[in-house]
Amino acid sequence: MDRTELERQLERLHPECWGWALACTGRDRALAEDALHNAYLKVLSGRAEFDGRSRFKSWLFGVIRFTAMEELRRTSRWRVGGSERDVSDAIDPSPGADVTTEQAERNAALLAALAGLSPRQREVLHLVFYHGMTIEDAAGVMGVSIGSARTHYERGKKALAGQINEVDVR
């Protein structure tokens, strides 16, 4: 894949990459920007090369995930589930004009519920429901077997539904 084609693909997938970078960094905006920047750098400079064995999006998400982990290690700010932060911090204080308070609250509830899951469960649910990936593709991004991803998906889905209900009731 030449540079022009890489740029075209990156630009097309950028909004999704941003969401995934946020998820990989515990919704830390600054870290997500750093991780995304470094991931793009790896791709465009050829340090990470797409070999065509998977879908480009899955491969790119794998690069972003790995880079985000590097960033977290580098800054020693790895948080399990982002639970060390107040969930309200996770919501951007200046959301788009069309985002209502009610939606912001619902997002906060979802993030609070996600924080209660294991990192693997959180990742697979994010990849499937946020990015519309199949469990097979999610397994590829996470670097686990399909069976393992499926188990995390099933358990995470039930746990998340229970947690959302709890938060909603409160």
Added chain:
Amino acid sequence: MSDIEFELTKRFAELRADDEASAPSYVEARDRGADAIEAIRPTRRRARWMTPALIAAVAAGLVVVWVARAPSSGERASRKAWLRDSSLNVFRWDMPTDGLLTSARRTLQTPALFGSVLDAAAVPIPGTPFKGD
């Protein structure tokens, strides 16, 4: 799709819309990395050909040393001849204790001036004690 999946899909779609509204542009991310890419490129290009070139140079050096140290055919022949004739030849080497295996009597015996069939017979030498005496 189950009710849970439907609900989760809806919730994640809302989160995604929120995230996308606040996402930095792709151009911003790309331009931020452009300088670093240019800085990395020459290093990478050099690194790509440096490794094979280094391996080839080492291999060539080894071949040159081997050729320089290899003996000529005349030298090889003389070395073989020396080994064949040398006392160092293991096939011609005698153990220093071989003499102990010869009977003491025969060792000390005065060689006969004229050979005789009786030479093999044990003849007591005067003044020499025999083991049986």
